[in-house]
Amino acid sequence: MVNHAGTFEAEEDFRSLSDSLFEQLSEAIVRGEFSPGAKLSEPRLAARYGVSRGPLREAIRRLEERKLVTRTPRQGVRVIVPSRKRAVELFHIREVLEGLAAREAARHATPDEIEALQAMLRQHGQALARPDAMVYWQARANSDFHFLIARIARNEQLFALLSGEYYTLFRLYRMQHRLVPGRARRALLEHERIVDAIADHDRDLAEMLMRRHIAAARKSLEASMGEEGADQASTACSDLGAGNL
Amino acid sequence: MVNHAGTFEAEEDFRSLSDSLFEQLSEAIVRGEFSPGAKLSEPRLAARYGVSRGPLREAIRRLEERKLVTRTPRQGVRVIVPSRKRAVELFHIREVLEGLAAREAARHATPDEIEALQAMLRQHGQALARPDAMVYWQARANSDFHFLIARIARNEQLFALLSGEYYTLFRLYRMQHRLVPGRARRALLEHERIVDAIADHDRDLAEMLMRRHIAAARKSLEASMGEEGADQASTACSDLGAGNL
DNA sequence: CCGAAAAATTCTGTCGACAAAATGAGAGGA
């Protein structure tokens, strides 16, 4: 069995409370259940999830290491406040990392893997005709594509980075950005060209196309978050009486 | 703000025990005080550093997140075992990240920063004539250069990645690799060309030169770790009775 | 003498509790 992180969970998946909390909190942050900048109170969270503060603190330390929360020494942790600046910086990083993934995928892809990529593209093309194409694309298709490329690249460190450690952050910042009309179809075209380059084992081209693909997404996001200033959460964050825990 | 003693209390750097332990353990692992693969027993470490297991576990969770230790569910954590495969993978990642840093540095560098880079190169050139040139180069000069580039790039996420989160890992794997004779002088030449490109604000060239520079280091390391197999620690790790804590 | 089962020990995962500090509320004075 292969979980979403791509690791083989042959050994009985014993998840400690800390692991479970880490996943739940990550998901909750990405899904916006905690508003940006909201304070995470340890006693309340402990009561909320029915656990002690020990495992909770371990989970929070991991969230902090992944930059999903920020911590001020004697003051506690707060959910990260997405900013246009950070989003752009993150996309620049993602651009080169995914470029490397495409390059290494072009280097190592087997015929079977190339076929798998092409099959996925066909499926995505069919899905694009459905009514909920946009939401599906943003939620699943895009992730599937980049996930598979990262796996084919055969670089465990890179795979862990793209599909695990940074994946949540990417999702968090992608949530901000509603897909512009027509972007999905264009993205599929770009995906197809990238797969072509990988099928040809053309490393340089695969990397260049992937970088342009990510750069296009970044520019779309930059335009979307256009004039919202450094921290768009200056309007609604800090403390909303009810929603923060 | 000025306190009653008249000194500026610039957010007095309060470090929790967890933070302190995290730094100490990271340093100890990189410096080889814990042999690769050695088990880290929580009670012994707690006694060793005179702290409780609570903060220690938080520090260990952060070490785990940074891949300095590996954790098996009901079995504890062990120091990572450096392998040729992982080292090569890490250098591929570093290649594109430092390439991005050079690109962004070429984009954003001010005249002052360019002058600082050139001054540092002059200093490194003089240091290269000293008797302990090699060890100095590996210990300081190389880090200084890449550190400064990352700062000039003006990408906080990238800077945190290169000079913080991944820096320890890079050091760990670099420890394995003794600098080959003549490499230092060649590296300095490569550094000079990179700075030239940055001074010219030639983004593409700066990125390309930096990537070649890292790739050269990687190839040198690949040759050095040549035939040592996947896990060179198969000879001496596991448990050496005295040295593990 | 060697191998296997059983007991003892150690260790991980988790919990509740305490002290210092920070936040917030409330009284008092200008």
Added chain:
DNA sequence: TCCTCTCATTTTGTCGACAGAATTTTTCGG
């Protein structure tokens, strides 16, 4: 009315303790 000082409450950082599991040691049979 508004500011400030004081006090109460919440929260962070830390510690010691317990249950279950894993490891090691001991013991017993072949």
